[in-house]
Amino acid sequence: MSHHHCPAATDIQTPLAASGRPKDLEKRAAILTAAKQLFPGHGFDGISVDAIAQAAGVSKLTVYSHFQDKEALFMHAIGELCQELLPDHLFVPEAGEPIEDALRALADSFFALVASPAAISLQRLVLADVRAEGRLGRMFWRAGPARILASFEGFLGRAAAAGDLEIIDPAQAAIHFLSLLKGAVNLRMLCCGARAAEIPADEASAHVAGVVDVFLRAYQPRTPQAG
């Protein structure tokens, strides 16, 4: 049952001893694309392998040729979704920018991310699954929130070192700022549907402005700085 002559044979094709017809990478991509489109909004149990195969224009057996399992396909699809959705370069403030402007720019990006239907459905998909307590949830946490927190913590540390902010614990301050930004919108979208609970642009910018304001009131140096 558990013989593995060549490890991960169904995962990445071995360049060695490649005789015979090669696997069609486009079909593999089509399968993953279909999975990424179908799994959100239906959940792991809500969509069948047949449905994915059909949506990909591919035989079911081809799916099982490229992926060992339904679960393996699921994990690959979620992994790609995470990487697509979570940019590495969210926090790249311009040099010499005033701290409020930098914060507001970051806040706009982050809020747009957490309020996007794609992020909502991905988040729901991850939390929905029972596997969430195992590898899947931790994978999402590390690929998403953890990385963003760490990146923003670095930004706050530099701002504090420059005297723009008065922060003792940058990690805690990062959590504060990002939690304020997520606010109630994220949860309401998760509960009431991303499209149903979407808020208009002016409301969103007002929310972001309010958060930046609160954060600055709490973390701006009260003793005026030179510069």
Place this chain on the structure above:
Amino acid sequence: MSHHHCPAATDIQTPLAASGRPKDLEKRAAILTAAKQLFPGHGFDGISVDAIAQAAGVSKLTVYSHFQDKEALFMHAIGELCQELLPDHLFVPEAGEPIEDALRALADSFFALVASPAAISLQRLVLADVRAEGRLGRMFWRAGPARILASFEGFLGRAAAAGDLEIIDPAQAAIHFLSLLKGAVNLRMLCCGARAAEIPADEASAHVAGVVDVFLRAYQPRTPQAG
């Protein structure tokens, strides 16, 4: 198929024309108890009606005698879970209490709620389900977050009227405070498992203290008040 001689016959037993053997309410309670124990952690599709019936020590047909549907049983169970978990009296500050003490007490209660394994599993159960975008999600939102937000908004409004806090928009400030409290702990517990991500008591109280501190820095009147 859809004849309803007596409306909600499977829901509440009609005291009228009660001839014959009456329904055993203890069995109904046992079914609901089993459902409330089993649905979280397995999801709607993850547990079968047979399993619930067996856990309740009851025949499957009895389940269908008390509840029209698997979905009806699910909704009843979730509804009871919500009501059990969400107390009405979370915000009852003592009169004459300093604002920081009142805030800290509220913060402790609220954080204990959102960081409790029961709340985590309920939240995951609700968000996981596809029905979340329909009645279920809205039911949870209104029974839980919405009510807490409204209650706390009232508290903040009174504090602002008394001059203890300097708040222009109490609703926004309530979202700020509760979002700060939820912080990253809630999401990490959702992702990595409630028990795995549980934080020690001293860390929790430090988190709460930090939040209250930040909130007061942002919302405490800068011009000293009389009293």
Place this chain on the structure above:
DNA sequence: AACATACTATACCAGTCGGTTCAATAATTG
């Protein structure tokens, strides 16, 4: 007692699912 209903046990139904088998065909290498 007669009657009506709840409840149990068991079996059943129709449908779906994940996964496999089979035979045939297509694509690639040597």
Place this chain on the structure above:
DNA sequence: CAATTATTGAACCGACTGGTATAGTATGTT
């Protein structure tokens, strides 16, 4: 060419599901 592998369509398997049917027993009302 032959050999090898990918892909396909279809049928198939075993298991499970929500829900129902049947038949008999228990428990209540009148």
